Amino acid sequence: MEIVTNTIFSIFGVPAPLSPVVALVAVLCFAPVMPGAANKTKSFLTGRRGAPVLQLYFDLWKLVRKGMVYSRTTTWVFRAAPVVVLASLIAALLFLPLDGRSAPAHFTGDLVAFAALLALGRFALVLAGLDTGSSFEGMGASREVTVATFAEPALFLCLIALVLATGELTLSGMLGAPLATAWPHAAASLTLVGLSLFVLLLAENSRVPVDDPATHLELTMIHEVIVLDHSGPELALILYGSALKLALFGALVVCLFVPRPTVAPAAAIAILLVGLVLVAVAVGIVESVMARLRMTRIPQLLVGAASLATLGIILLLR
């Protein structure tokens, strides 16, 4: 076993300690807590008892034991989507230094691969939605892509700001040790980038004010409507994928705000998980204090997020 891991590590040029992999496994196991924590916060703030924090684990367990129903209009595209979505997210997670030191995988310019992997997952999901031939899912696909069109440039602007602040061209570097040294002289920029990333987190994970994860109204949905036709284990993959995406963006925010290169690996992972819960609580608070935006206003919000990141870049260029 050790030989295998060491071999893999040497291929990817990672130092021997197992902490990046441990951190990755921890996040993979922990991800379903995030939607639960957000919902619990929302319930608490609106005077309800709410579902258990671990509800998604129960749901996933229930779904994997169920059968699947396929619409006759669907093809292999529909069936491939859940796997592609999940695989692309896990692959994207490999590039993040979850233990605060280094990522399981990194190479120069991997931030482009990171964004491309996110786009690949979305592309697969949108294709699956279109594959059903349902007018609802076509509408949802069109909306999802519209949101992505505005969200993706904002993400790149955030990453560019991080490149400028740290001088690193890998996610592993720009969110690892160099970030800690960048904070003292680039605090304003990094804060702006963090805020921008949080808005992106809300948009990419279809939370209020962009989308409403709790709605049952097909005509108003963005993300949820695309997956209406999925069932059983494939729906479980998609739900788990959504939780993982929330954890991924949460990890981006936590890694940005809490650089931990000097703490012990176990403590660094614990800090990450606590940070993820706090991000989920913040999402729950946002969902409890405001209504959803009108669909036509969403691009304005995302352009706002991009502007924050641009401002961060300008402050670094001075």
Place this chain on the structure above:
Amino acid sequence: MSSRSGFDALGLRNRRAIPLGAVPTESIDGFRETVVGAVAAGWRLVAFFGSPEDAERTRLLAILADDARGELGATSTFVHDRYPALTPDCPSAHAFEREIAEQCALLPEGHPWLKPLRRHLPDHRPVRRSEVVLDPDVYPFFRVEGEEVHEVAVGPVHASIIEPGHFRFQAHGEQVLFLEIMLGYQHRGVERLLETANPARAMLVAESIAGDTVIGHAGAHCGAIEALARSRKTPHAQAIRGIALELERMANHVGDLGAMSGDVAFQPAAAFFGRMRGECLNLLMTLSGNRFGRGLARPGGVAFDLPPTMRSEMRGRVERLRDELEPVAALLFDSASVQARLEGVGAVSPKQCLEFGFVGPVARACEVTRDVRQDHPYGIVRFAHIPVATAWAGDAHARALVRWHEVRRSLAFVLEQLAALPAGAPRASCGALHPAELVVAMQEGWRGEIAHVVLTNDQGAIRRHKVIDPSFHNWTAVALAVPGNQISDFPLCNKSFNLSYAGHDL
């Protein structure tokens, strides 16, 4: 006007029966002229329906209302198998004439939008006629042609616990170009049941016309029966019915404000309003033993009395409810993000409202002051006035605002009545119905004007029982309000109207 046919000189008022023989019978041309002329002069078409006269002929009856003077008018004509439609000259007859074509197998010639309304076979045609004017299985949808136009069909099965209805959108991207609403899935033959069932069962049918408007329809039904039987309720019974009606209004308005908050994903208001709707229903439960008020209103009064101890206990609960509602409403109406969602969505103009005869909060939200409690007062509201709430914008925000103001006024009314309930028996006797009479019983339900028109035959049995739920008028408003809006705003827009499918489909 009065010289033309005397339709307005019958002494017809809300819940006052007149001999059927007094209603003018005109030639079809005279009838058309009277109705079109009256509507042009400011009268409102309350009801327009057919009743089989003999083996061949159908009697068309129009009930008109002068809201400013609190008067009603009626006129009628006899037709065989077709007649020139009124709709081209009087748009508010549009749904009524589709209904007539379907129920009575009469062809309104020149009707611009002659499609099935509820998609059933004729159930009120003269015995010797067998043809069908509108095939219930054929519904030609309006379509917008074009490369970029797409059609979205929603329903009849919906994602939530609402009733079945089919919505067909013609959309260009997110923008709705046209909305067509096809209903009739809930058609149960209510009017036929009310005409044939024994009185005790008919009462239960009336309570079930629309599940959320039990007191509204039961009250209008009782009002018609009481007027025909010359039964006089005590002020005590009138007050209890008034309290029940306002509690029903509060429950539904509060529930809808919560549902609208839910539709814009504003969680706190959705959760709190949802709970407080339950409080309103629990008050009805205390009053009648049923959360929706079933079994309370009965001809002659109410089935259950309201003893002083229960009264003081209810007062305490209503006061607490009022104190809890105020801050939640403030939270909803003061939130910028909520206002941004509600304002400008699904606007209805006063012109459309007057043209098509919309009723209830939909009309009041575009400054058309129309309220049966004020215009045609009956029962307790003759003595204890409830001010009419209006707004001017006609959009979802205005409708929400009107509902909230009505909740506050209902709260004040209920508290006032509970504090000083008139003495008397809960129920007076209600005997046989007078023969060959016509009565119009209207009541302001929470959705708007509920009208029951009852005709008795020479033996004093019910010959025709016409039910008009406010949704019958207002579904047209939804179809007119949605085009031009975003398709994603449709659920919110629909919820701001919250019309009844069962009440429309009968």
